[in-house]
Amino acid sequence: MKGRNGCCTNSLESKIKSLIEKRGKITFRELLKEVNISTEELEDFLVPLLGEGTIEGRLELHCPDCGADLGSFKQYKDIPSENECEICGHSFPTSEDYLDILLEVKGKFFRG
Ligand SMILES: [Zn+2]
Numbered sequence: 001m002k003g004r005n006g007c008c009t010n011s012l013e014s015k016i017k018s019l020i021e022k023r024g025k026i027t028f029r030e031l032l033k034e035v036n037i038s039t040e041e042l043e044d045f046l047v048p049l050l051g052e053g054t055i056e057g058r059l060e061l062h063c064p065d066c067g068a069d070l071g072s073f074k075q076y077k078d079i080p081s082e083n084e085c086e087i088c089g090h091s092f093p094t095s096e097d098y099l100d101i102l103l104e105v106k107g108k109f110f111r112g
Pocket of ligand 1: 063064065066067068085086087088089090
């Protein structure tokens with residue numbers, strides 16, 4: 001007999017939650033590196049938290065040339081398809097490669 005299903009999911013869940021809570025905010029990429037699960041698994045985990053407003057997600061755009069922060073957006077469709085960097089003048093089309101999903105804690109994960 002195997003142990004109850006869900007034991008590993010639960011420990012993963014508390015690991016993710018404590019990571020986000022400890023930092024206050026973390027990018028999707030950083031979180032993915034820390035927990036060692038697939039992008040899809042992490043998305044499945046985060047979507048309900050985003051839905052209930054416990055965490056908030058923002059898209060942050062960076063210049064591919066100089067790395068300057070070019071602002072944050074609520075939704076993918078809010079981002080212009082062509083961008084020009086204010087710092088170095090580089091023009092580039094919007095791509096997921098230049099976007100970071102920033103996750104920020106809004107509520108409390110743990111009661112107490
Ligand atoms: Zn630039």
